[in-house]
Amino acid sequence: MWLSEGEFHRTGIDGKFWTVRCKPCKNAHAHGTTVKELLALQGSDSPECGSCRRSGVRLMIDHDHACCPSVKSCGQCVRGYLCHECNTSEGLLKTPERALSLAGYMTRIAVAKTQASPARAIEPGGATGIMRLRVLPAAGELATNSAAIIFSGVSSAENQCG
Structure with missing residues (x-):
C-alpha cells in the first residue's frame, strides 16, 4: 500500500527530501517499537485509542514515565496508543486509583x-x-x-x- 506524501516528514535543507519512515513508523521507532508491535499490544488491526477506542484522531504512544521520564522511551515500557485527551488525563491522574476515583465522582x-x-x-x-x-x-x-x-x-x- 502506498502512502501519501503527507504521511512523511520533509528533511534536509529547504525540505527537499522525504524521510524513509512514515510518521506513525517514525514515532514508533523513536519509542523503541514498531506499529505492528503497538497494534499487537492493543489487540487491534488498526490504530485506535486504547482507552476510548476512537480512531482517526491523532494518537500518542503511551509509555511509563517512571521508567523513561523523557519524551522518548526505551521500548520496554510502551503500553499502546492513546488519543490526546486520554493521554493527557492519564498523565495528570498518574495512578489507576485516582482514575477510578474520578470516574466514581463523575458517575455520582x-x-x-x-x-x-x-x-x-x-x-x-x-x-x-x-x-x-x-x-x-x-x-x-x-x-x-x-x-x-x-x-x-x-x-x-x-x-x-x-
Whole structure:
C-alpha cells in the first residue's frame, strides 16, 4: 500500500527530501517499537485509542514515565496508543486509583442529575463511545446502567448529556 506524501516528514535543507519512515513508523521507532508491535499490544488491526477506542484522531504512544521520564522511551515500557485527551488525563491522574476515583465522582454527579429528572438515565454509547440519555421504564434500572459509565472509556469532552 502506498502512502501519501503527507504521511512523511520533509528533511534536509529547504525540505527537499522525504524521510524513509512514515510518521506513525517514525514515532514508533523513536519509542523503541514498531506499529505492528503497538497494534499487537492493543489487540487491534488498526490504530485506535486504547482507552476510548476512537480512531482517526491523532494518537500518542503511551509509555511509563517512571521508567523513561523523557519524551522518548526505551521500548520496554510502551503500553499502546492513546488519543490526546486520554493521554493527557492519564498523565495528570498518574495512578489507576485516582482514575477510578474520578470516574466514581463523575458517575455520582451524572446519577444525581438523572435523579433530579427521574424519567432519564445515562446509557453508554457502545461502539461510538458517546453516552446517551433514554427514558427509564422503572426507577430500579438506573443502578445497573450507572455502573457501566465507569468503564465505558468515554473522555469527558465526549460526555455531553443534556
